[in-house]
Amino acid sequence: MGEEPPNASQAALAVMAARADRRAFDELHQRLSASLRALLERRGLTPPEAEELAARAWAGAWEACTRARYDPRRAAFSTFLFAIAHNLWVTSLRARPGPALSPDLLAGAEATAGMPAPEAAEAIDALRAVLRGDLGDLTERERLALRLSAQGSGDREIAERLGVAPSTAHATKQAAYAKLRRVLGHLGLGEGPERDGRLGE
């Protein structure tokens, strides 16, 4: 290994971790573990619960790395880890029924329905790239409309932020959705788990 993991970028560490490099994986753990636990706590888990679920997500990620099932070209490591944790979280909800979910949390739980973690990670990573402006041909206004909409803003609030009429904000949002679908379609990510069989081939 030519580069010391502590100085490496996350992308470089992901490439090394994907080859089951334990030092690189440990460094990724160093960098991301606190954020993952915090994220899970924001979903309502207590610190011990978040710790437990995060540990399971890390174990799953390590298994994926050792079995060459994580491809850093398809998703950032952080997104892959997030997808595993998200799926575990969703499954835990189903395993322990009873408590109620807010509509937002329920929608989040259903968002990756039918998607194994590698596929969910790829879709989520593509959307992160779109929001950053690194992927797709969305305008800055369209990206802002998407972000605001995802954060719960309605057409009227989006219109205020964009300085346009609500109808224009709605049209901007719809145009952005259409472009998003094209981006996901080009990646083969729009039609469910049966789309091409490449995950295990």
Next chain:
Amino acid sequence: MNDDRLNALLRLAIEAEALDAPAPRAVPRARKGAVILRRIGGWMAVAAAATLAFVVVLGRVGSPGPTPPLATSAGPPTVMPAPTKGEPAMLLALFRGADSACECVVWREAHFGGRAIGDVAPSELVEAVLKDPCAASRGDLLLVVGLQGPREHLPPTQEAARVLANCLATGTDHCGEDVGCNGAGAASCIPAGVSIATGTLAMNTRP
């Protein structure tokens, strides 16, 4: 993919951005590194302890220990449905050869008297698959995964099931009959919202 699902995925993307935000390091490097290795090792140790040679074993996956408290924001609450009698249970069985290669894959709906997959006895899970023609002469090791969840969460076609089988096969090909190892290996393969139970059987020890 409709607008609502796109929006929900976008929300996940925004949430995932937080993972890359700088976070304080509360634990010294060496110690923390040891923690993750110990954890992963711990999983394997637990798995090893659970392994029983020459007998059918069953492991529950998808039922993490802690109960997450929910309902954290305003608005009318919605209950996340638990696996119910009405939801289909599917069996995915991998018959593996001596080199762990997949010799035969079975994917079909299973009926266990309307019970949730978690309530199905280990012997029933495996016995259901042993009736399949695949079991006649193929493979040294059998891995059975029972899956239960909303139909839209489960692989809709044989081809989709084969994708899932490939993922499971790759992720667990070193596990043998080790239930915990198989469970950890399956963690990144199983779609969200699907509860599973795994069972293994050393075929070459069958009576």
